[in-house]
Amino acid sequence: MACRLPGVADSDTSTPADWKMPSAPRGGSIRLSGRLWPTLRDPPADAEAISHKLMVRAGLVRQLASGLYSFMPFGLRSLHRIIAIIREEMDAIGAQEMLLPVMHPAEIWETTGRLGLDEQFQLEDRAGRAMVLGMTHEEIITWHAAREIRSYRDLPQSWYQFQTKMRDEPRAKSGMLRVREFIMKDSYSLDRDTAGLDASYDAHAGAYARIFDRCGLDWVMVESDTGMMGGSGAHEYMAPSPVGEDMIARGPTGYAANIEMATSVAIEPEFDAAPGTPEPFDTPGIETIDQLVTATGLVAARLAKSVVVVTDDGPVLAVLRGEHQLHDKKLARLVGMHRPAQPEEIRGWFGADPGSLGPVGIEGVRIVVDETITRGHYITGANRDGVHLRGVVFGRDFTGEIADIREVIAGEGCPISGEPLVLEPVIEVGNIFKLGTKYSSALGARYLDAEGTEQTIVMGSYGIGPARTLAAAIEQGNDESGIVWPRAIAPFDVHLVLIGDVDGPSGVYAEGLFGELSDLGLEVLFDDRPGVKPGEKFVEAELLGVPIRITVGKRTVPDGPLEVQVRREREKSEVPLAGAAEAICALWSALP
């Protein structure tokens, strides 16, 4: 909301130069008396995440069931502000808003092979037709594109919506951070070719940067995994937070990647002089790398671990240094879907316990070797219980496919600069994804090019979770008293606390100030409740965390000054009554 004071520039330095004031009205100012604002002194006992506790205590949301939340009026105001920002930025890159159904005929999902996914809610209508509740809308958008797009002249297009997604999560958690029903802004780009897709993708990336900046979020864009569904590129927008479920690796020079994608320069141990042939030695009872470290006195990086997984095509032996963990998704890109092998299976294939496995002398089993193993010589299992081998060298004593299959660990080198990587938990608030032609070819979304040749539309999909963005902002902005909002997404701009009688002199003054502030374009919450103690009003105001609090009481009239508190610093200042509304407007404009 604009502060329409002439001559007061918007001095926010944390937002980009092209920052724009939201133009649409956002519900305006309200008087609190008679309104629903259900605050709680204690958080619900089962709440763990800070955002969960605060959103419930501050009366923003209420839980209906696991992973199902209702937005209360003030929570909805913040959600609407985020949605308004997203809508403006999507419109600004030429995307058009649509609205697609939540319920879909199952057969469309059958066409793309996504019917029956674990997280999909399925149901039947009264005629017995199979229906699903949409967990995303690639199928539906593409279905429409197939019917409406004819010519290369119709392209490119970007379409978006705010619509409820239904996902039967195996485990809803952390309040609003992982839920089973949520509104998503999802957009889809339709292009003639991959060059067009790249342009649409970049346009979305620009819009997303502006959106998260304007929402006041601390965020980082990272490379992400395109998963089993292919696609040629993907990025995620991550808000750093200790409660985040994802992990990213960051380097000091701007390198940032989801841990699923991150690569690193491993720290090299010091190897002894070149070894002779592998030499067996007894290691009775040793089953883990830790035990082997103790027994040999060597660092884990001098030991090689052998991990067996099972694919549709049989067992795969993965070999890594002792300090590394096998990264399932990296291995999956090479060998496909897999599961850990059972000890009985391992004995069948290798004739030894899992603790004594190694790659030497193995035949008929696919071997994948982490690239670190190609340097130096290692202690490995001998495939005999209680026996290991010393001085095993890749390429001489065993062989296998070389790949990066290890999970990055903190402190290893950034792949760009070599500087140490930092691992950080993050909340995923958005993603952008180059889909390619997976959905358009399955659903027949084609067009005629300038030569009259039929071509397949090239697509991208782009998501943002407004409620998750809201929760992430609260995870990042809070103190012991409550929420500390970025001003752009606070439920109100100013919290006007009246102490005393509405009909008394201070009440009359507060009423006038309420009108003045509102006329200047600020959205004001006027706490005009009679019979509520000052302390209680202050405590509740800090819990809700509106950026500016103004207190009007008997000290205020007739001569002032007016007491103003910025929520973020919780420092009180005094403003003369003359021109008070304008001064507050200026103060608000300078806030982050």
Add this chain to the structure above:
RNA sequence: CGGGGUGUGGCGCAGCUUGGUAGCGCGCUCCGUUCGGGUCGGAGAGGUCCCCGGUUCAAAUCCGGGCACCCCGACCA
């Protein structure tokens, strides 16, 4: 789906081991008091003790089954 935990008034909890009239704090209503940081005092309202079954003269409490919610893990377009 595996492991752990919890279900008692709107919220937070005690009571359960050792069966016997259901309690405390906050909130809510009323009276008085106070009136710029969750005042103080008094009087009240409000509960199928998650559900079903069993044992018992008697079950919040013991036993069996189920459900819900939370946490850890697995999973997560």
